[in-house]
Amino acid sequence: MKRPTNSLAVIASLAIMAQPVTAGMTALSAGGFLLVVAAADSAEAAPPRKRPGGGSARPSRPAGGGGANRPAGGRPAVRNNGRTNVNHGGHRNNISNNNVNVNVNHGGNHYDGGHHGHYDHHDRWDDDWDDHWHPVATAAAVSLTAAAIGSIVRSVPPDCSTVIVNGISYSQCGNTWYQPQYAGSSVQYVVVNPPR
Amino acid sequence: MRSRIECLCLPLALLAASTAHAQTSTAPAAGVVEPAALAAMDKMSAKLITLPAFALKADVTTEQVLDTGQKLQYGGTVDIRAHRPDAFKISAVSDIQHRDYYFGGGKFTIMAPRLNYYASVPATGSIGQALDKLKTGYGIELPLADLFTWGTDQSLRMRIKSGYLIRPEKIDSRTCTHYAFRQEQVDWQIWIDDSDQLPCKLVITDTTDPSMPQYAAVLHWDLQTQPSAADLAFAPPADAHQIMLVDLANGDKK
16 A cells, blocks of 8 residues: 555645636646546545535536545545534624635635645545545555645645654655644645755 | 316416415525524523533534535534633544544644644633634634524524424433524524423534535533533643644734
8 A cells, every 4th residue: 555655745736737726716627637636546645625615606526526535436525514503603604614614715825926826625624534544445656746835735645754843743755744734623734845 | 167167276276375385495584483482592592501511412413415416424422511601622523533622721722633633722711702713713613612602692593584393302311392493504403401491402404505414413411510621621642743723814824
């Protein structure tokens, strides 16, 4: 179950190239991207999901794209995790839970400029595939090495190691360094320059 | 002649009836809010805010909607221990995610035990104020947060567009009266214990999605356990790593 350590970052960067992100944008649907994802480790990669923000108004990921999110091959992407509250703490929040996401806007603001930009792969509907349960052992050799600084993935390969540099926790996967962070209740990993 | 008129009228009557039915089922906004239903919510809310400290365990089911419209259901638990006005620990555990949330001592912490990452941010004021800040500042919504906001946020009842009593029903060994409410983007049902006015069960239906995913929680209250603020404090496990929590308001990663 050997896995290319950089495949996630590659996916992320390909996604960026395929479809530059603008505020409010949603699912990655470029065919090339999906093809790459399908070839990669779909179980582990925990790839981008269609952001459920706009509900049905948002464009849907093409059917084939669901493969990117399949923990077990056949499962389409998640568009909505429902809601666990009736109310949302004030009228200004009189919106669906679905819209309360960790979206491209805030991340993009931060990472834009000087970098490649990124697509926030992470959405509110993180469901901890990072807890590593996989019905099918999958691996594919995608031996690309580029990892766009600032790109974000939902999980990192299991063979990465946690390294603390200057009090900050990183996840090091070969030559690629990720800095984990919470975005909402979800943990996401930002590709960063090697801290040392 | 008379029978012939009946023959004509019957289809018309049926047509009118079916039209009326279609209207009521597709235009719920013009619903009626029964005063008794609101009164029941008021009594329950009043009861909730009288609890100085409590523990409850909820058996929950959540539903994910896939792009195809298909739904997947997952089970889990939500453990809430609270000390009013300003401390709680909430553990939301399911097969697909486990998060522990701590509030108290001027800070809020989110912990993912399986990932072993935690993040803390300053949070002061009441539980309700903390929930508000978590939502607007960090995009974090805690499950069953309504239990804290009912009774403290007077604007909530204004959102209800329809509400009525169904009937008393059995939830486990309790007799709980079933009410149904509708408001923007969500239908919800609540069962309120006839004996102590505490909620027995809550079902939330997201009506913004055509598949209408539901969240259901059966609540098991433990009023004997009254945790202190100290009981609820976060102590980082020795091998846990602290990471940052993205501040949505600032677009600030740090």
